[in-house]
Every structure is written in structure tokens, then in C-alpha cells.
Amino acid sequence: MPKPQRETQYSESLPLKPEADYVMLQRWPQDGDDWIHPDDRGMAAGMIPSDRIFRRELQEDGYYELTYGPRKIRVRPVMCEDAPKPVFEIGQFVKLKMAFESDRTETGRIFAIRYSQYHDAPQYYLIRGNMKSRTPYLADALELFTPEGKLRELDESEKWTTPPPEGGQ
Incomplete structure (x- = not known):
């Protein structure tokens, strides 16, 4: 069952925006394609419907941005199926x-x-x-994957300090 639509909350001191979530569009909505931004309709036709997992994030203009690797599609709120958050990203x-x-x-x-x-x-x-x-x-x-001798971005290590020279301070 889909989650109820989240409302954007704002405060004067700190505007809050809902965090990104992950969705699938396995069916084309029956109401035509007015829910897709006019500039993105051609790309959406080749990607929706499918079992692709999109990252969905609400934008200031009221559209949701669906991201799939380098491709971005802007859509109005529409029924989507929730998807588990991927561990890895396209291009990694x-x-x-x-x-x-x-x-x-x-x-x-x-x-x-x-x-x-x-x-x-x-x-x-x-x-x-x-x-x-x-x-x-x-x-x-x-x-x-990280080439030998390099740390991954997310690795943390203690700060290494050069040992003092022998016989000196």
C-alpha cells in the first residue's frame, strides 16, 4: 500500500524539505502524460513503466525529480510503488x-x-x-572497488603523524 503523500513543512528560520525516497513506476498512470514535465516526456516514455528504482525528491517548483543515474525526470505527484533504498548507485x-x-x-x-x-x-x-x-x-x-593503496571515500582512519627521528626529539 503506498505511503500517504507527505506535505512540505516550512518554518521562517529553517525551511524543511522531506528527505528523498525510492520508488518504482511499474504502470503508466491512466490520466495521460500531463503529470510529466513537458520537457521530460520523451525520456519518461522510454523509462516508465519499468522495475527501475528511482530516487524521488520534491523540488521547490512542486514537481518531484525522479533520478536514475544521470537521467532526471520531473513529475507531478502520482501514485508510485515504494522501493527499497539501493546500497550502491549507478556509475559506481x-x-x-x-x-x-x-x-x-x-x-x-x-x-x-x-x-x-x-x-x-x-x-x-x-x-x-x-x-x-x-x-x-x-x-x-x-x-x-578501490584500487590498491587508496582509501574509499567513506573510510575513516586515524590521522597519521610522522614518527620523530631516531636520537632526536
Whole structure:
């Protein structure tokens, strides 16, 4: 059952805006396409309906912005299905946690995130080399890829200080 529509709350000192949520549009609404911003109708026709998981965020002009990787579609409030929040984003480089029978690390870039009814979770599709994978992966099978010797953005480490030279202060 869809969540009731959230109202935007404002205060004079601190304007508050609802946080982003994640939705799917698995059916085309019956009321035509007036709910889509006129400049975005062509792109929406190729992406909706589908099992893609969109990030939805309310904009100041009253439209919701649906983001799917680099693509953004502006829509008026319309019935959407809630979707679980993805762990990874389109464009991120990931590696497979278990690459069987291989000494090398299997890595790829996420090009699609789609909802799996069977797993009730997002599934990630990768580009490896020049090939788009047809195999979907769950978040448990992936981790962010970082080249050796570099920290991931989200890693935290203690500040390292240079040890004092031997025999001196």
C-alpha cells in the first residue's frame, strides 16, 4: 500500500524539505502524460513503466525529480510503488566478493538498478570491460572497488603523524 503523500513543512528560520525516497513506476498512470514535465516526456516514455528504482525528491517548483543515474525526470505527484533504498548507485565501480576459480578481481561499473520481486531487493547490473552483464547481483555479492593503496571515500582512519627521528626529539 503506498505511503500517504507527505506535505512540505516550512518554518521562517529553517525551511524543511522531506528527505528523498525510492520508488518504482511499474504502470503508466491512466490520466495521460500531463503529470510529466513537458520537457521530460520523451525520456519518461522510454523509462516508465519499468522495475527501475528511482530516487524521488520534491523540488521547490512542486514537481518531484525522479533520478536514475544521470537521467532526471520531473513529475507531478502520482501514485508510485515504494522501493527499497539501493546500497550502491549507478556509475559506481564495484567488485564481486567471491570470484570463483579466478586469481584476479572481478570488477565492473553499475549501469542499472532494478527491483527483484523474488528477493524483494534491488539488483545491480554491471558493465565489465565492454560487455553489459545480463546477470543481476544483489548487494551482498558486491562491495565498492578501490584500487590498491587508496582509501574509499567513506573510510575513516586515524590521522597519521610522522614518527620523530631516531636520537632526536
